[in-house]
Amino acid sequence: MFEKLVSDGVATLVPYPPGKPLDELERELGISGAIKLASNENPLGPSPVAQAAILAAVPHLHRYPDGRGYYLKQKLAGSLGVDMAELVLGNGSNEIIELVVRTFLRPGMGTVFSYPTFLVYEKVVQGAGGTVTRVPLRKFRHDLNAMARVVDGNTRLVFIDNPNNPSGTLLAPADVKSFIEDLPETAIVVLDEAYRDFVRGADLLDPAELLHGRHPVIFLRTFSKAYGLAGLRLGYGLAPAELVDYLDRVRQPFNVNTLAQVAAMAAMDDDDFYRRTREVVWSGLDWLWEKLDEIGLKYHHTQTNFFLIELDRPAEEVTQAMLREGVIIRSMKSYGLEKYIRINIGLPEENERFVKSLRKVLGR
Secondary structure (H helix, E strand, C coil), X not given: CCXXXXXXXXXXXXXXXXXXXXXXXXXXXXXXXXEECCCCCCCCCCCHHHHHHHHHHHHHCCCCCCCCCHHHHHHHHHHHCCCHHXXXXXXXXXXXXXXXXXXXXXXXXXXXXXXXXXXXXHHHHHHCCCEEEEEECECCECCHHHHHHHCCCXXXXXXXXXXXXXXXXXXXXXXXXXXXXXXXXXXXXXXXXXXXXXXXXXXXXXXXXHHCCCCCEEEEEECCCCCCCHHHCCEEEECCHHHHHHHHHHCCCCCCCHHHHHHHHHHHHXXXXXXXXXXXXXXXXXXXXXXXXXHCCEECCCCCCEEEEECCXXXXXXXXXXXXXXXXXXXXXXXXXXXXEXXXXXXXXXXXXXXXXXXXXXXX
């Protein structure tokens, strides 16, 4: 009835499919003690040090947050070896994606990204009236050569999630730098590194090598995964100071709340929690892969805290059956992968329950 009041891009948007609250799912299915392995969350919960910092900040919640995020930026800058002026904070890295699109993309301008990839890129671009060019993954990896071929003078944004979601594959730093060097200087490359903390046995890009070059690059990072602060919504971007200045002109002044800022600063000091998080993920991956080999299922190695499993039947069918077993996993149907599921690594007992339930559902 009101479709004439919105743009065509907004009218045809399909909302992001969030999962139902755990309590509601249990009520609907008549089960209890369900486990969730669908949203790539930290199985250890939030850092205890961050929890203590949150409680200490509660008496001051009548004050507005620090609109500049000064102390958090100062801490990040020291840790990353960048200037504070090269940092922008967001209500999750999702907000920074929106800021980038609102700041630099005008209706009719082009964007390029892989397919499948993080669903939010396309939704934000479509809502802003930009055009989308999808480049299929090649053997579940970003096809940089094919992406470079479709970038033209009208292309304003190129999104690359590295590691990729949902495949978990990682690009080598040399390949990324070579790709960027060959692009027009009018194309901004957004390197989404939400899962960077889980990479093992591989080299990672050093942002300092790209921030001061002639090509515009924006790195995205998050506190949701390795730091266990998904519920507080905090991400940040690394970019040349001039780009950050433009983003800050669009950004709302109090976009990152007080509790998120103090929790992030505390979590950065909790080295033990960060180390344990990575150990739980890496050991969980190795254990699950061994069990899936025993079952005879094909899976894809990953540089993230999640991975893909290939099935011999529709993923939706298996996902619903697993729900009835009290195990919440992610069907990849919305990513165009009809017979794939994605799970994130849980605690050892959760991983065991997943395997047991999957055996039952698949008759293995």
